[in-house]
Amino acid sequence: MRKESILLSLLWVFLLSLALSIVHAQEITLQVWDVFDPATSKDAVEREKLLRKFEEENPGIKIQHNILTYSDLHEKLVVAGVAGSGPDVLHMLGEWVPEFVLMGIVEDITERVNTWNEKQFFPDSTWKVATYKDRIYGIPSIASPRVLLYREDYLKKAGFDRPPDTWDELRTVAQKVTGVVEGVYGFGFCSSSNAIRGPQEFLPLLWQTGAEWVLEKDGKWLPGFTVTQAEEVFALYDDLMNTLKACPPDSIGWEWQELDNAFVMGRIAMCYNGSWMQLHEEKAGESFKHWKGTRMPANKNRATYFEVKVEGIGKFSKYKDEAWKFLTWILGKDQMALHTRHDNLPARTDVISLPEFQEDEWKKPFFAVIPDGKSFPPIPMSESNKAMMRELQAVLYRQKTPAEAAESLLAMLQEILETINE
């Protein structure tokens, strides 16, 4: 009798767990790794609501949302990917795409994209960032060009009724604005060894000299600039920091946090920056109404960094169809209009053309500079970025002249390209 009851209980447990596993098997969980933190961004709050809405509309699919910072996200994607795992849906900076493709951790979605009837709503310039060697690896989600962000009140106080439009004007305005209010400097920029925002400011300056970072010739990558062109860029930084003393003297090595805060606190009058600065509206208080954006001052060319963020499918995802369904839904017109309404800028043209986006005074200068926008070249950029910042710091600390730094930067790039070309 006792034996029978034990057997019966075991049978029940077995049946129950079988039933549970069947129910569980019908529900899948999509792992989504991105940077959208509702604690810090209004757009992220909207996105979080949309994730829940997607779950409601798709009862068999659960979303597990993992929020990371950009540097952690990059590291975790590499580690997981190399180990043969990773998320179903991943958020990427445009410059990560070549690296991740080469490592084999992001899915080729060319066929899916080419048959998607909404492809046309994304500009070619954004698809270019999601493409590597003619194959597409993600859908553009945020497309945000950089502007020259400036404090109109400081400039007016120094006697300028318009922002600088050329490098020479930038030098003059930055110098004159310095000290117009006690403790205020004319300009600020990033030059951290961590090389996140710094290269995004350095490259547009190089493009403005008429150069490229790299050029492709006969299937090989070659340096796209001359020593003179790089020297011009280093000389501009050197002038602003050391000759004209128009930047905070202790700002060498600033990363984006320091730069953004310095602008919010009114310590610098100008910097190159993006649409996310709107997040600081409350912190800036009254001074926010003096924040204006305009095109980056030009040299021979006009150019700005066009930051395109891409969402892709993990190579090792078991649920690629569901991940695609999620991606095309969250990056659909109605959804994108919600989660790029505040501090982000949408990649879709049909969202940009919505009246609420067109009439947004904050977003206007960003939309206006899109034609000047360029993205990083489609090669792995990590080593290049480090080299740029290393040489820039050498100039700022006066360890090298702009000409010497330009020469070593070119030499380093040649070495980096040798490996890439191999």
Added chain:
Amino acid sequence: MEKQKLLPVWFRVWKKAFSPYWYFIPLFAIVGALMIYPLVDGICLSFWSKNLMYPGKDKFVGFANYYRLLFEDKLFWPAFRNSIIFTVASVLFEYLLGLGSALLLNSKHVVRCKNLLRGIVLLPWVVPIAVNSLNWRWMLLPDYGFVNQLLRIFGLGSIARGWLSDLRWVFPTVVLVNVWRSFPFYTVTILAGLTLIPRELYEAAYIDGANRWQVFRYITFPGIKGVSTVIVVLHIVWTFVNFDVIYLLTGGGPLHRTEVLPTYLYQQAFNYFNVGYASSVGTFIFLFLIVTVGFYFSKFSSLYIER
């Protein structure tokens, strides 16, 4: 009992001799999977040219990575030198500060709030390293950082500076933050050692007319020598392989002034994806620590045994 007798003799002997070792299997399995395997794998990898971006192009290169590391890499030796200075300076100041604060907390003059003071001293150590380092990073900001604000309030504005961007001050600053974070561990451990020294020894010494220095030299210090050896060795290892403090404060910059071997390894592995080369850096760290710690023990364990 009957069943036992049925078993062959050789099996019973074998079972008796080896049965204690079976209990070690879970331990060996975990240590093997989490420590030995990655270590051996890392050493093997160091003989390969392997870049994560070029998965099909792994190549066995023998000692080429080590040759490059020791004879061609311009950043390796400065990073190695920084690692040694960082370790020696950190361990030295941590020990002095830990010893000083432990003696103070153990002193009969500090009677009130002893436990509260011990708790307060422990604070920097219980805060997670990442939180600690990021707090310091913000406190050391040039303009609106707490440290410079404080200096200005006390009329010392002239020495306020970008502590993490000034080429001369960045390294001492990083050492200071590390010392601040780690010294409570010394305090607590030495304090535990101090409480084990019999009071009678002190009483006898004072009756014999010993002064404070003699008491410290001949009673207190020998009493904590064993504990000191252990914490110093532990901290040599922990500091030499410390990554998070420097990475979060400076990332190894500016101009590699705070580049140490762990940050250099990270850069090779996660920025450039050269995992083969990064493994050779890791293996070098491992071998260096084995030799250093071995030397330290051979030198100081005899002193410990004498006692």
